[in-house]
Amino acid sequence: xxxxxxxxxxxxxxxxxxxxxxxxxxxxxxxxxxxxxxxxxxxxxxxxxxxxxxxxxxxxxxxxxxxxxxxxxxxxxxxxxxxxxxxxxxxxxxxxxxxxxxxxxxxxxxxxxxxxxxxxxxxxxxxxxxxxxxxxxxxxxxxxxxxxxxxxxxxxxxxxxxxxxxxxxxxxxxxxxxxxxxxxxxxxxxxxxxxxxxxxxxxxxxxxxxxxxxxxxxxxxxxxxxxxxxxxxxxxxxxxxxxxxxxxxxxxxxxxxxxxxxxxxxxxxxxxxxxxxxxxxxxxxxxxxxxxxxxxxxxxxxxxxxxxxxxxxxxxxx
Amino acid sequence: xxxxxxxxxxxxxxxxxxxxxxxxxxxxxxxxxxxxxxxxxxxxxxxxxxxxxxxxxxxxxxxxxxxxxxxxxxxxxxxxxxxxxxxxxxxxxxxxxxxxxxxxxxxxxxxxxxxxxxxxxxxxxxxxxxxxxxxxxxxxxxxxxxxxxxxxxxxxxxxxxxxxxxxxxxxxxxxxxxxxxxxxxxxxxxxxxxxxxxxxxxxxxxxxxxxxxxxxxxxxxxxxxxxxxxxxxxxxxxxxxxxxxxxxxxxxxxxxxxxxxxxxxxxxxxxxxxxxxxxxxxxxxxxxxxxxxxxxxxxxxxxxxxxxxxx
Numbered sequence: 001x002x003x004x005x006x007x008x009x010x011x012x013x014x015x016x017x018x019x020x021x022x023x024x025x026x027x028x029x030x031x032x033x034x035x036x037x038x039x040x041x042x043x044x045x046x047x048x049x050x051x052x053x054x055x056x057x058x059x060x061x062x063x064x065x066x067x068x069x070x071x072x073x074x075x076x077x078x079x080x081x082x083x084x085x086x087x088x089x090x091x092x093x094x095x096x097x098x099x100x101x102x103x104x105x106x107x108x109x110x111x112x113x114x115x116x117x118x119x120x121x122x123x124x125x126x127x128x129x130x131x132x133x134x135x136x137x138x139x140x141x142x143x144x145x146x147x148x149x150x151x152x153x154x155x156x157x158x159x160x161x162x163x164x165x166x167x168x169x170x171x172x173x174x175x176x177x178x179x180x181x182x183x184x185x186x187x188x189x190x191x192x193x194x195x196x197x198x199x200x201x202x203x204x205x206x207x208x209x210x211x212x213x214x215x216x217x218x219x220x221x222x223x224x225x226x227x228x229x230x231x232x233x234x235x236x237x238x239x240x241x242x243x244x245x246x247x248x249x250x251x252x253x254x255x256x257x258x259x260x261x262x263x264x265x266x267x268x269x270x271x272x273x274x275x276x277x278x279x280x281x282x283x284x285x286x287x288x289x290x291x292x293x294x295x296x297x298x299x300x301x302x303x304x305x306x307x308x309x310x311x312x313x314x315x316x317x318x
Numbered sequence: 319x320x321x322x323x324x325x326x327x328x329x330x331x332x333x334x335x336x337x338x339x340x341x342x343x344x345x346x347x348x349x350x351x352x353x354x355x356x357x358x359x360x361x362x363x364x365x366x367x368x369x370x371x372x373x374x375x376x377x378x379x380x381x382x383x384x385x386x387x388x389x390x391x392x393x394x395x396x397x398x399x400x401x402x403x404x405x406x407x408x409x410x411x412x413x414x415x416x417x418x419x420x421x422x423x424x425x426x427x428x429x430x431x432x433x434x435x436x437x438x439x440x441x442x443x444x445x446x447x448x449x450x451x452x453x454x455x456x457x458x459x460x461x462x463x464x465x466x467x468x469x470x471x472x473x474x475x476x477x478x479x480x481x482x483x484x485x486x487x488x489x490x491x492x493x494x495x496x497x498x499x500x501x502x503x504x505x506x507x508x509x510x511x512x513x514x515x516x517x518x519x520x521x522x523x524x525x526x527x528x529x530x531x532x533x534x535x536x537x538x539x540x541x542x543x544x545x546x547x548x549x550x551x552x553x554x555x556x557x558x559x560x561x562x563x564x565x566x567x568x569x570x571x572x573x574x575x576x577x578x579x580x581x582x583x584x585x586x587x588x589x590x591x592x593x594x595x596x597x598x599x600x601x602x603x604x605x606x607x608x609x610x611x612x613x614x615x616x617x618x619x620x621x622x623x624x625x626x627x628x629x
Contacts, residue, residue: 156474157596162577163587231598266584268592269481276480278548 004031005121005146005247008109010067011240012040012126013050014083015090015224019302020125020151020240022217025058026308027248032060033112033120036105038067040126040170041079042087047126050088052096058213059314064098067105067130071171079166082227090223091216106134110141119146121247125240127167128152132174135181147184151243153260153273154190155289164271165190168262172271176262179273185287187260188242189273192253192290196242197235200225202299206306213309217302241302246290249301254292257285321348322437322464324565325430327385327423328558329357329444329485330367332401332538337443337558338371339531343626344566347439351430353383353423357444357488358397359405361387364444367405369414374531375627378415385423385448389489395445397484400542407541409534424452431462438462441565442496443469443558445485450492453499460501468496469561471578471591472508473607479589483508486580487589494580497591503605505578506561507591510571510608514560514616517553518543524621528629535624556620563619564608570615573608577601 007030011017024030035055037048048066055064070076083089101108109130113120122145124131131150135142152167152175160166168175179185198221207218225236246253259281263272275289324347328334341349352372354365365384372380388394402408419426427448431438440463442449449466452459470485470493478484486493497503516524518540525536539554546554564571577594579601581587594601595609 159598161599162594162597162601163581163590163592261586263481263584263586266581266587268579269581269584269587269590272481272584272587272590274481274586277475278477278480280477280480 006031006033006116007121007123008034010036010124010130012038012047013054013088014041015220016238016240017125018054019238020244021054022058023241023305024244025060026305029248032062034062034108035064036067036130038126038130039076041083044069046087053093056094056097063101065103065105065108066100071129073173077170091219105130109134110138113141113144119144121146122148123243125151125243127171128174128178129171132177135177142183145183149186149243149247151188151240155275156191163269168273169271172262172264176264179260179262186246187287187289188246192293193239193242194237195293196238196298198238199235206303209307211309214306217306245301252294252297253290255288255290257288259283259285260287323350323434324439325351327353327442327448329355329364331358331405332407333558334443335371335538336535337562339375340559340562340623342375342377343623347566349380351381353385353426353448355385355444355448356387356394358401363405365418370411382418383421383423383426384418389447390491395488407538409537423448427452428456428459435462437464439464439565441467441562443561445488446492446496447489450495453495460499463501465502467504467565469506469557471505473593473595481587482589486591490580490582490589497578497605505605506564506608510611511557511560512555514556515551515553516556524624527625529627531627532624570612571608572610573606575603576607577603578605
């Protein structure tokens with residue numbers, strides 16, 4: 001069997017972060033070294049608490065570290081309309097079985113990178129505050145980062161504002177640091193994640209798996225779809241899970257290498273990911289941008305991951 | 319059927335030149351005046367080119383009014399690499415027999431609007447400086463116009479930068495003034511104009527129609543065939559001509575009511591037409607964005623019109 005890929009999950013859970021982590025934790029390809037929280041969908045206290053609850057639910061025992069209280073420069077923006085007041089409304093969840101470690105997120109990430117014999121993959125699915133802080137404080141550790149698979153941005157359109165996607169809008173300066181870092185990036189932006197729709201009939205397929213995690217995933221999807229249905233979506237775009245899927249199942253996606261830069265000022269475009277599709281700027285590509293996905297294969301991947309959490313999964317943990 | 323009046327505000331320009339040729343044989347609109355602006359090339363060139371192409375089209379009676387020689391703020395942005403030194407792919411047309419009128423473009427726009435309240439369509443296919451100045455000077459102007467149809471912007475992408483289209487980038491402040499002026503504004507941006515392309519073979523078929531106007535249309539456009547290879551386009555985009563066709567008859571286009579504002583401050587996004595067509599967040603719907611067309615009907619119209627110039 002191939003060696004597992006060491007990864008760090010960094011997110012602001014959030015329903016789609018939660019489902020991304022269910023997917024990552026079910027994959028035999030990945031060795032989850034740590035989980036770090038960031039403020040985004042909700043305040044840092046809430047996203048950290050949610051991260052602990054998710055880890056307990058899915059039996060993930062890696063260390064959890066809390067991220068920075070706010071974005072690098074900007075004030076925090078939260079998204080209660082999408083994720084509820086708790087940041088992860090919907091089904092009841094177990095209380096966290098362990099406390100966050102005493103180090104902050106970027107210190108824990110730095111320690112893991114230092115100690116790791118091989119480069120580590122980072123999977124940020126929230127604002128890029130922690131990743132940028134890591135890159136700014138420990139530039140010598142760049143070589144220990146194998147790749148960043150991120151959910152954020154959109155080359156052709158935005159969501160939270162007409163020109164910007166939420167994760168990039170919340171901390172544009174951090175995103176700028178990450179995209180200019182030279183670390184290999186795969187970007188799962190709205191171009192692909194709005195195609196990664198999970199339909200109500202798919203919820204039922206997952207619910208029918210009838211294990212404790214699958215049941216919760218179906219109920220998360222029920223809740224998450226509520227907001228999206230109200231603005232006309234035929235399904236729930238499970239944005240963050242695309243970033244994980246890009247690592248474990250890239251063959252179901254189409255990707256284009258291009259130069260991507262972050263707009264950090266402007267009346268309407270703060271947080272825009274400007275993608276140089278036609279090479280107008282003549283700069284070398286710094287990101288692999290995912291532009292398409294086989295939706296059915298993506299849903300199959302989520303369903304298979306949810307099926308992984310039968311009795312034997314928890315039996316092993318106990 | 320009585321045709322309604324149309325004023326063309328242009329920065330002639332290779333595709334502006336073809337747009338001017340098209341104005342002679344429209345179904346619903348009659349060209350009553352042309353105004354010129356700096357854009358593709360300097361305003362002296364765009365004015366001379368406009369006079370020359372009108373005479374080539376046999377429309378030497380249409381008055382031409384010279385407009386702004388630079389944007390509201392900052393320096394003139396030109397595109398000589400696309401349009402040639404003289405703006406017409408360096409094709410030398412006979413010198414114009416007449417000069418531009420004495421009245422400046424912004425006053426002319428107002429005077430023609432006042433002459434036929436609620437009936438004038440302004441088709442603006444260059445930077446929007448003249449219209450912005452007219453709006454600034456005459457507060458009742460937007461209420462006098464039937465509609466403003468612009469070639470400019472893009473809901474998705476850009477050309478002069480990854481985020482901005484040339485005409486809007488050349489004067490973003492003017493463009494935002496026009497989008498928010500209160501008159502109905504129709505945006506024919508890259509979303510639709512890049513789909514309104516004509517292949518090299520079709521350009522030759524146009525020239526084969528035989529008239530000097532048809533041969534000129536091919537010759538003036540084919541210099542930019544190479545440029546569009548970057549965009550993997552099968553031919554040359556008829557940005558300005560398709561905008562005139564849209565103003566004439568929008569039945570074979572898709573148009574969506576949307577919010578549009580122009581970014582004027584971004585470091586990377588100055589001149590971006592920000593639209594809410596594809597976002598969760600909605601803005602005030604102040605404009606109409608043209609997003610698609612039936613290319614077969616477009617092609618048919620191009621040939622119908624050019625055929626009317628005879629052999």
